[in-house]
Amino acid sequence: MAEAQPTLDDLRRQIDEIDVTLQELIVRRAEVVTQVGALKNRLTGGQRAVHMRPAREAIILRKLVDRHRGPLSKATLVRMWCELMSASLRLEGSFSVAVYMPSPAVGGYWDLARDYFGGMTHLVVRESARQALGAVFDGEASVAVLPMPQSTDEDHWWRLLLSRDAKAPRIVARLPFGARGSERGAPVEALVVGPILPEASGFDRSLIAVETAAELSRSALAAAFKAETLEPSFRVFGVGPAETGGYLHLIEIPGFLAPDDNRLARLARRLGPALQQVWVLGCYAEPLTDEQLGLATKPKGGR
Numbered sequence: 376m377a378e379a380q381p382t383l384d385d386l387r388r389q390i391d392e393i394d395v396t397l398q399e400l401i402v403r404r405a406e407v408v409t410q411v412g413a414l415k416n417r418l419t420g421g422q423r424a425v426h427m428r429p430a431r432e433a434i435i436l437r438k439l440v441d442r443h444r445g446p447l448s449k450a451t452l453v454r455m456w457c458e459l460m461s462a463s464l465r466l467e468g469s470f471s472v473a474v475y476m477p478s479p480a481v482g483g484y485w486d487l488a489r490d491y492f493g494g495m496t497h498l499v500v501r502e503s504a505r506q507a508l509g510a511v512f513d514g515e516a517s518v519a520v521l522p523m524p525q526s527t528d529e530d531h532w533w534r535l536l537l538s539r540d541a542k543a544p545r546i547v548a549r550l551p552f553g554a555r556g557s558e559r560g561a562p563v564e565a566l567v568v569g570p571i572l573p574e575a576s577g578f579d580r581s582l583i584a585v586e587t588a589a590e591l592s593r594s595a596l597a598a599a600f601k602a603e604t605l606e607p608s609f610r611v612f613g614v615g616p617a618e619t620g621g622y623l624h625l626i627e628i629p630g631f632l633a634p635d636d637n638r639l640a641r642l643a644r645r646l647g648p649a650l651q652q653v654w655v656l657g658c659y660a661e662p663l664t665d666e667q668l669g670l671a672t673k674p675k676g677g678r
């Protein structure tokens with residue numbers, strides 16, 4: 376005899392039970408997060424600090440997609456956890472985001488911020504990257520979502536991060552981290568900047584600013600980096616000349632680079648006076664790939 380199919384009521388009863396269990400676990404998670412917040416407050420001596428830990432979030436999200444199974448998409452699961460972790464962050468203390476939005480027609484950065492920081496995080500619009508960063512410097516926002524720097528930019532916002540102050544805002548994340556949600560306009564990419572100590576997540580890329588003398592060519596600079604096993608990608612080359620007559624470059628390096636990495640000291644010795652200054656501006660956890668998210672396109676010719 377064929378087994379009786381569950382009725383709609385049977386299935387809904389199962390869903391109700393699962394929802395209760397899920398909710399209990401979410402409540403427990405929030406209780407632990409409250410303790411994390413209290414611990415962080417003790418460690419910072421009660422000073423107002425930004426509690427976001429992007430490297431930890433990246434590790435959590437990578438583990439999540441790695442162990443996932445079943446029909447629910449990994450991209451959806453990542454979105455759910457982003458909402459959960461942002462809610463946790465708000466439990467730990469005040470948290471808000473200044474978003475670059477040069478005109479109402481350019482909504483992509485807002486969409487990226489909303490997707491990553493969730494629907495309940497306070498987002499404030501700033502019309503220029505400089506103003507968004509200013510909101511972080513002034514303590515009006517915890518972090519800023521800024522456009523990925525390009526050589527063609529008129530305003531090289533990352534120049535405002537050239538500081539030796541250990542508490543200065545740093546680049547700490549790249550968006551989107553998971554799959555792109557529905558976005559307005561052309562897809563954009565962003566960096567997140569805030570007064571957060573950059574940490575390694577295991578799969579990272581670092582951003583450094585370099586000031587060189589005018590006569591140093593791009594190829595000579597790249598060769599010196601490679602000789603120190605630093606594989607450079609030039610995001611921006613040759614902004615300047617600065618007051619010192621030098622030129623600034625924004626360079627991306629695979630891996631996590633601490634400011635005291637001895638390869639930077641060796642690079643300085645190798646290039647001599649041609650290398651005027653180096654600043655480590657931060658790092659970001661490498662975003663999840665389409666393959667990791669199970670979104671890889673099928674090979675051509677297949678069915």
Ligand SMILES: O=C(O)C(=O)C[C@]1(C(=O)O)C=C[C@@H](O)C=C1
Nearest residue numbers: 411427428429431432460463464
């Ligand atoms: O692990 C932490 O430091 C936390 O604050 C917890 C938590 C989380 O919800 O898991 C929340 C916010 C941080 O950005 C990272 C992780």
